[in-house]
Structures are given as structure tokens and as C-alpha cells.
Amino acid sequence: MKLLVVEDEALLRHHLQTRLSESGHVVEAVANAEEALYQAQQYNHDLAVVDLGLPGMGGLELIRQLRAEGKTFPILILTARGSWEDKVQGLATGADDYVVKPFQFEELEARLSALLRRSSGFTQPTITAGPLVLDINRKQASLDEQPLALTAFEYRILEYLMRHHQQVVAKDRLMEQLYPDDEERDPNVIEVLVGRLRRKLEGDVGFKPIDTVRGLGYLFTERCR
Ligand code: CA
Numbered sequence: 001m002k003l004l005v006v007e008d009e010a011l012l013r014h015h016l017q018t019r020l021s022e023s024g025h026v027v028e029a030v031a032n033a034e035e036a037l038y039q040a041q042q043y044n045h046d047l048a049v050v051d052l053g054l055p056g057m058g059g060l061e062l063i064r065q066l067r068a069e070g071k072t073f074p075i076l077i078l079t080a081r082g083s084w085e086d087k088v089q090g091l092a093t094g095a096d097d098y099v100v101k102p103f104q105f106e107e108l109e110a111r112l113s114a115l116l117r118r119s120s121g122f123t124q125p126t127i128t129a130g131p132l133v134l135d136i137n138r139k140q141a142s143l144d145e146q147p148l149a150l151t152a153f154e155y156r157i158l159e160y161l162m163r164h165h166q167q168v169v170a171k172d173r174l175m176e177q178l179y180p181d182d183e184e185r186d187p188n189v190i191e192v193l194v195g196r197l198r199r200k201l202e203g204d205v206g207f208k209p210i211d212t213v214r215g216l217g218y219l220f221t222e223r224c225r
Contacts, residue, residue: 001046033057067094074115129222161220
């Protein structure tokens with residue numbers, strides 16, 4: 001998933017970027033609200049982590065503006081302030097959850113996973129479509145109860161398409177799931193990866209859930225639950 005992290009403390013920002021990238025996300029980590037607004041206008045994020053105490057525009061105002069601009073992705077507040085008023089105000093402004101600093105990374109990650117799952121409309125930590133099951137915590141796929149050997153990039157594409165099942169997903173969006181920078185993006189890479197993914201899903205069972213919608217992108221045709 002593509003995450004936007006807004007944290008002015010350099011060490012924590014670096015730590016969040018590293019750990020969340022290791023967990024398989026593409027992370028855009030910025031130090032202030034102004035840069036965050038710019039990133040949110042340029043790219044499609046799946047979730048944002050917002051520190052409340054920021055220099056310049058504060059985190060609450062940032063959340064207000066993101067919501068005013070129609071951004072609906074889940075927002076998790078990171079705050080050193082432990083008072084209940086701050087949490088209530090944050091949630092009232094449009095945030096979906098909060099974690100109080102100092103925090104355990106495992107707790108943050110569990111909350112992020114839950115927010116991502118719910119925002120895609122799934123209540124279980126697995127996504128199932130016919131013979132295909134994704135375990136989104138372990139980042140593993142299985143087909144007909146046999147583990148499916150996918151590369152990290154193949155897995156990310158599959159998870160994204162399944163989360164957006166029965167919707168056309170543009171190639172640009174898939175590229176955003178793989179690379180943080182525009183320069184590295186090459187639509188041919190997506191075609192190659194989707195081609196490999198299709199062959200693996202077809203396997204012995206003949207499962208063909210990914211359609212190409214010419215000029216638009218890809219469509220995961222099976223209903224996922
Ligand atoms: Ca701060």
C-alpha cells in the first residue's frame with residue numbers, strides 16, 4: 001500500500017519510513033504539513049500517518065484540509081499528547097485512529113493493517129476469491145490450498161487488485177504501489193509483472209481473474225471477500 005507519513009522529528013520519520021517499507025509499503029515520508037498536502041494532491045495514497053505537533057501548519061489543520069479536499073483514505077494520528085481532548089479533537093476532525101508516543105512499532109503496524117483492511121471493506125485478515133486466498137498479515141498467497149511463490153512486487157500487485165476487486169485499476173496506480181519515485185516508473189514493468197502473475201494464477205487450476213481493460217488498466221473480475 002502507498003502510505004503518506006508526516007513527522008517532523010527526523011529520526012522517527014526515518015524509522016517509520018524504514019520499518020513500513022520493510023513491511024511491504026511504499027512510503028512517502030515528509031517533515032511538514034505543506035509538503036504533505038502537495039504529495040496528497042499529486043499521488044493516490046491508501047493511508048496517512050500524521051503527527052499532530054508540526055512546525056507551521058499543525059496536524060489537525062492538515063487533516064481538516066485533506067478531508068476538505070475530498071481525501072477519504074484512513075488517517076492515523078501520532079501524538080505525544082496523551083490527553084483525551086486531543087484524541088477526541090483529532091477524531092472529530094476526520095482521523096480514524098490514533099497512537100500515543102512513545103509507541104511500540106508492532107502496535108502501530110497492527111492498527112495500520114486494521115485500518116487498511118476496513119477501508120477496503122474486508123473484516124478478516126484474509127482475502128478470498130475462488131481458489132485464491134491472500135493472507136494479508138503474512139503477505140502470502142495460496143491457490144487451491146497450495147502456497148503460491150510470488151515475488152514481493154507480484155504480491156503487491158495482486159493484493160492491490162484484490163482490494164479493488166471489480167473496479168478498473170489504472171497502471172499508474174499499480175506503479176505507485178511499487179515505486180516511490182516517478183522516475184523509476186515504467187509501464188512495461190507492470191505488464192511484465194501482471195503477465196507473470198497471470199501465469200502463476202492460471203497454474204494447473206486455470207484460474208484467470210485478471211482482465212486487461214484496453215487503454216484503462218486492469219480488472220480483478222472475481223468477487224473477493
Ligand atoms: Ca512533532
